[in-house]
Amino acid sequence: MYPRKFDYVAPSSLDEAFEALGDDSKVMAGGMSLIPLMKLRLFSPALVVDIARIPGLDTLDDKGDHITIGALVRHAETAASDLIRSNAAALSTAAALTGDVQVRNRGTTCGTMAHADAVADQPAGALACGAVMIAQSASGTREIPASEFFVDSLTSALNPDEILTSIRIPKSGDGEGSAYDKLGRRGGRSDYAVAGAAAWVKRSNGSITEARVAVTGIGTKPTLAEGVAEALIGTDGSASAVEAAAERALEGVTVLEDLYGSEEYKSHLAKVYAKRAINQALASI
Amino acid sequence: MATTSVMGGSVRRREDPALIQGMGTYVDDLQPTGVLQVAFMRSPVARAKITSLDTSKAKEMPGVAAIYTHEDVAHLGPLLAQVQIGKLRPLLADGEVNHMGEAIAMVVAENRYQAQDAAEAIDVEFDVVKPIIDLKEAASDAAKVHDELDSNILHTWTYHGYWDALGLEDQTPQVDAAMERDDAVVVSLEMKNQRLIPVAIEPRSVMAEYNPGYGRFTVHSSTQVPHALGGAISKTFGMIASDVRVIAPEVGGGFGSKLNVYNDEILAAFAAKDLGRPVKWTETRREAASSTIHGRGWVGTATIVGTKDGEFLGYKLHALADMGAYSQNFTVAIPLLGLWIASGQYKMPVSWTVDCVVTNTMTTDAYRGAGRPEAIYYLERIIDAYAREIGMDPFEVRKKNFWQPDEFPALMGCGFALDSGDYASNVDKLMEKADYAGLLRMRDQARDEGRLVGVGVGSYVEVCGFGPAVLAEIGFSWSEYGLPASFNGSGLVRVNPDATVTVVIGTGPSGQGHETTWAQIVGDGLGIPVDKVRVLHGDTREHPMGIGTFGSRSVAVDGAATYEATLKVREKAAKIAAHLLEASATDIVFENGGAHVAGSPAPRVEWEAIAKAAYQAHTSPEDVESGLEAHTSFSPGNATWPFGSHIALVEVDPDTGNVELLRYVGVDDCGNEINPMIVNGQIHGGIAQGVGQAMFEDAVYDSDGNLLTGSLLDYPLPTAADLPSFELDRTVTPTDVNPMGVKGVGEAGTIGTAHTIVNAVVDALEPLGVKHVDMPLRPKRVWQAIQEARG
Ligand SMILES: Cc1cc2nc3c(=O)[nH]c(=O)nc-3n(C[C@H](O)[C@H](O)[C@H](O)COP(=O)(O)OP(=O)(O)OC[C@H]3O[C@@H](n4cnc5c(N)ncnc54)[C@H](O)[C@@H]3O)c2cc1C
Numbered sequence A: 001m002y003p004r005k006f007d008y009v010a011p012s013s014l015d016e017a018f019e020a021l022g023d024d025s026k027v028m029a030g031g032m033s034l035i036p037l038m039k040l041r042l043f044s045p046a047l048v049v050d051i052a053r054i055p056g057l058d059t060l061d062d063k064g065d066h067i068t069i070g071a072l073v074r075h076a077e078t079a080a081s082d083l084i085r086s087n088a089a090a091l092s093t094a095a096a097l098t099g100d101v102q103v104r105n106r107g108t109t110c111g112t113m114a115h116a117d118a119v120a121d122q123p124a125g126a127l128a129c130g131a132v133m134i135a136q137s138a139s140g141t142r143e144i145p146a147s148e149f150f151v152d153s154l155t156s157a158l159n160p161d162e163i164l165t166s167i168r169i170p171k172s173g174d175g176e177g178s179a180y181d182k183l184g185r186r187g188g189r190s191d192y193a194v195a196g197a198a199a200w201v202k203r204s205n206g207s208i209t210e211a212r213v214a215v216t217g218i219g220t221k222p223t224l225a226e227g228v229a230e231a232l233i234g235t236d237g238s239a240s241a242v243e244a245a246a247e248r249a250l251e252g253v254t255v256l257e258d259l260y261g262s263e264e265y266k267s268h269l270a271k272v273y274a275k276r277a278i279n280q281a282l283a284s285i
Numbered sequence B: 001m002a003t004t005s006v007m008g009g010s011v012r013r014r015e016d017p018a019l020i021q022g023m024g025t026y027v028d029d030l031q032p033t034g035v036l037q038v039a040f041m042r043s044p045v046a047r048a049k050i051t052s053l054d055t056s057k058a059k060e061m062p063g064v065a066a067i068y069t070h071e072d073v074a075h076l077g078p079l080l081a082q083v084q085i086g087k088l089r090p091l092l093a094d095g096e097v098n099h100m101g102e103a104i105a106m107v108v109a110e111n112r113y114q115a116q117d118a119a120e121a122i123d124v125e126f127d128v129v130k131p132i133i134d135l136k137e138a139a140s141d142a143a144k145v146h147d148e149l150d151s152n153i154l155h156t157w158t159y160h161g162y163w164d165a166l167g168l169e170d171q172t173p174q175v176d177a178a179m180e181r182d183d184a185v186v187v188s189l190e191m192k193n194q195r196l197i198p199v200a201i202e203p204r205s206v207m208a209e210y211n212p213g214y215g216r217f218t219v220h221s222s223t224q225v226p227h228a229l230g231g232a233i234s235k236t237f238g239m240i241a242s243d244v245r246v247i248a249p250e251v252g253g254g255f256g257s258k259l260n261v262y263n264d265e266i267l268a269a270f271a272a273k274d275l276g277r278p279v280k281w282t283e284t285r286r287e288a289a290s291s292t293i294h295g296r297g298w299v300g301t302a303t304i305v306g307t308k309d310g311e312f313l314g315y316k317l318h319a320l321a322d323m324g325a326y327s328q329n330f331t332v333a334i335p336l337l338g339l340w341i342a343s344g345q346y347k348m349p350v351s352w353t354v355d356c357v358v359t360n361t362m363t364t365d366a367y368r369g370a371g372r373p374e375a376i377y378y379l380e381r382i383i384d385a386y387a388r389e390i391g392m393d394p395f396e397v398r399k400k401n402f403w404q405p406d407e408f409p410a411l412m413g414c415g416f417a418l419d420s421g422d423y424a425s426n427v428d429k430l431m432e433k434a435d436y437a438g439l440l441r442m443r444d445q446a447r448d449e450g451r452l453v454g455v456g457v458g459s460y461v462e463v464c465g466f467g468p469a470v471l472a473e474i475g476f477s478w479s480e481y482g483l484p485a486s487f488n489g490s491g492l493v494r495v496n497p498d499a500t501v502t503v504v505i506g507t508g509p510s511g512q513g514h515e516t517t518w519a520q521i522v523g524d525g526l527g528i529p530v531d532k533v534r535v536l537h538g539d540t541r542e543h544p545m546g547i548g549t550f551g552s553r554s555v556a557v558d559g560a561a562t563y564e565a566t567l568k569v570r571e572k573a574a575k576i577a578a579h580l581l582e583a584s585a586t587d588i589v590f591e592n593g594g595a596h597v598a599g600s601p602a603p604r605v606e607w608e609a610i611a612k613a614a615y616q617a618h619t620s621p622e623d624v625e626s627g628l629e630a631h632t633s634f635s636p637g638n639a640t641w642p643f644g645s646h647i648a649l650v651e652v653d654p655d656t657g658n659v660e661l662l663r664y665v666g667v668d669d670c671g672n673e674i675n676p677m678i679v680n681g682q683i684h685g686g687i688a689q690g691v692g693q694a695m696f697e698d699a700v701y702d703s704d705g706n707l708l709t710g711s712l713l714d715y716p717l718p719t720a721a722d723l724p725s726f727e728l729d730r731t732v733t734p735t736d737v738n739p740m741g742v743k744g745v746g747e748a749g750t751i752g753t754a755h756t757i758v759n760a761v762v763d764a765l766e767p768l769g770v771k772h773v774d775m776p777l778r779p780k781r782v783w784q785a786i787q788e789a790r791g
Helices: A014-020 A034-039 A075-080 A082-087 A089-096 A101-106 A109-115 A122-128 A226-232 A239-246 A263-284 B016-020 B070-076 B112-121 B135-139 B172-180 B226-236 B263-275 B285-291 B331-339 B372-390 B394-401 B423-434 B436-448 B469-474 B514-526 B554-581 B607-615 B676-696 B748-768 B779-790
Strands: A007-009 A025-028 A047-050 A060-062 A066-070 A132-137 A140-145 A150-152 A163-170 A176-184 A193-204 A207-216 B036-042 B048-054 B064-068 B103-109 B123-128 B153-158 B185-196 B205-211 B216-221 B244-247 B279-282 B295-306 B312-324 B350-358 B452-461 B489-495 B501-505 B533-536 B588-591 B594-597 B600-606 B629-634 B643-652 B659-669 B727-730
Touching (some): A014 A132, A014 A163, A075 A089, A075 A101, A082 A089, A082 A163, A089 A122, A089 A193, A089 A263, A109 A122, A109 A163, A207 A226, A207 A263, A226 A263, B036 B112, B036 B263, B036 B285, B064 B263, B103 B112, B103 B263, B153 B331, B172 B312, B172 B350, B185 B372, B216 B263, B226 B263, B312 B372, B331 B350, B331 B372, B372 B394, B372 B452, B372 B748, B394 B452, B423 B436, B423 B452, B423 B643, B423 B727, B489 B554, B501 B514, B501 B554, B514 B533, B514 B554, B554 B588, B554 B594, B554 B600, B554 B607, B554 B629, B594 B607, B643 B748, B659 B748, B748 B779
Parallel strands (some): B312 B350, B659 B727
Antiparallel strands (some): A176 A193, A193 A207, B036 B103, B064 B103, B153 B350, B185 B295, B205 B216, B205 B279, B295 B312, B452 B643, B489 B501
């Protein structure tokens, strides 16, 4: 577990960071995933650009109709924020269920998005809550909807020269609620997701008018289960309606077997957790 | 004669301030001037011929001091092992590799990064051969792992035939006859006791230095057995034993994984001598997973036969035990430890056969419990299945078949006698503590609501405190490493001239708290406060003879020796005190740091005066030699046999198969306790590791021999957050095997736990008709069992 040789810079501004970034570089935020991969020599960037000393990236801000989570906001801060809990409970819970105390105190919410691990928790929350990723580089700023951000296992829509400077989450309005639930690798909710789901729902006059449900842990990337949302909209959110909608959790997902579950089991879990997340989201309204 | 003011007290651990604050010294902390670092180039494949191995390019890499391959070290022979059945490990791969992670080349460089870079630059070509991984396939001998061996089955242990000299009766006919009885209930299950990776918090680490002027080695190693390592090095290099000094500084956990002499330790010594510089290697977590010994790895069928009303008539086990590719220290002997407790706490005939099978995987050897958790698992699982079959309470069934208190020492069919026990009282205490009846009511109520709640019970007896000298007759010894043939314990107690006490022991801690426990034994025996006692360990120069810490033996054997040495010192001190007080030695009592005549607290002499007098000939009695120390060796006549019973309460989520461990209650019996807090700590850790096996851990090789669980990312361990608060209590049944009446507690928790948890989950799934689920009880497996039961 000794990395190959690499150079390291810790720029003090975004501009300096953009200048340093190139094809063979990696941004480092909390280092919780980057460092282990480098130690295993699975990632061997020539240059590590540590963004920890760039001012202004460590805040979680109320911007009126939305919230921004800066690139240096740790999982623990996302989990502890009342602002996130009341507006994006799915993301809040996902952050609280990420790793252990040490990981939550170092790892960043933006970092787990950029890392795009297929078994990560918070990406599902971001998908369900309709987050928008703000990617900046020397050539400007791109706003990438979460639904287009997760491309493949460990691959996001970011270019090598871009930094995910913040995430934008819409504030929730009347009749809206969200939730995240998972089965962890060590059983219960502990450790990476064997399967997990986040749901965001809007209900008015007794029926569901909008919904987003995302599943994680089961395939190559955290994915929006559009079929579930489609099936849910227009229903009254009754137990049977939710159950029926959750049946569509696998549409558009390639389920992969791993040490923690067969294809059959993971397929089953995706439905169970889609159902649980929707029910919890509905109950929270 | 001993006072009990300190013995039995939860004295806080004197080692903790350093360990908890990160101030302990471990091998990897040592940075002597000029130290070189090692990286191994290891096999990425399970089985292959090495068709070419070219280190020339790597040797040119920056910082590289040397790269060694088999030819360089062939003259040293293979790695020494105590039990030499099977193929011994070559120090570096000899033209072929036989498991993933086998060391092929050793790179020594100025720093670890350069060493790793150079290891990566070594050119090697393999002619890959299909490995033999599956135990049953290996046991069939359809293809052989090592051409030079007659069979993949290295050895077969049988209950009556493991030691010819004992002339034991083969009880198989009795068991078979019982099965033919009209009233016989026969229950049989094939079960796996999966392979585990011992994960010590401190990875193994070794640093060797050689001084050509003195012709001496000094080797620091994170080992449970410094004396064995010293013996192995002196033997390998043809040296006088005293010219090799091995030091085990702090050892951060071992669980048996450091109860081995490893090739890397010998190779570090070799390189240090060859290069004339200190050489250090610390394993990475990946290497710890692939190249430090594994444990368990059994598959077997257990069968019990009994009457309809719960009387056991016989027990049978046939299992295959995975030895891995090469035999190291005790590899093939590990199942033998299970054999001795094959019948558990029960009176019944036993037919027990374990085949030791070689495969293309990492070597297995002792891992916390070593053979005993496996043996007890099969027995206690099948008893549980039998109790279900006849519809009797599982504790009732056990109690009906326990050895009774008046039957001890209880001679078992394996030739050993259980020393002491009161098994039924132990169970009664547990049932009361856990409110067993209440738990069952709660379970039944939950069942009525359609919830899957289970109450699991389990008992165990273990064999520890190794050991009786006769074991040497069957190779259970350390003689191959130049140590005494029997497992003697030893202890040296010295009251210094300033009345402080130095204790030197031949066994050292890897977390167990020896420095505190031994201070209690000696301080209590002498009437000197424990904080004036210092315990030295882990340096072969300080203490020439010591076997090490393993098999829950330290207190019962080396502790007993230290206790006897304490009594000798005390006897001598009494003579001196009597001389100073002008009284008779037999009337002297020690109390509060001094001595006086029994019944009259004044006049008294303080230990300071006694110690001073002891070291100046003119003030000590004429017939007493100057000085105040004693060294004692202790050889127990029997092993010790701790026991206990546990209860687990679980709930299974029928939709996901997730198992939630709600309560865990245990009543253990390790005889007399010296420090109940330390005993608790040992049981806590043991239970956690038992839960680890039952629910989380699984070392998995795929059919190509790739270790799929080579990092902690894929080898989940239980953390405090995953466990309930354990509810513990004890019964106390002292042993007469040693003078302190102590039995040993290092492995008890692990031996008592795995089956208790599985029994609980099977109980939860009983309404569905599930009879067994193999460990680890990951949600996927439990869900699968539920699916299959529902059809
Ligand atoms: C012991 C352990 C347990 C864990 N358990 C869980 C778990 O249960 N659930 C879970 O979801 N995750 C878990 N993780 C993973 C962890 O939560 C995240 O992957 C990690 O925190 C990512 O954030 P980071 O800030 O540490 O990113 P880093 O490790 O610094 O970076 C990760 C990747 O993202 C890129 N990156 C990071 N920030 C940015 C940015 N702002 N812009 C562009 N690229 C960026 C890096 O270049 C790198 O490729 C665990 C990790 C560990 C070590």
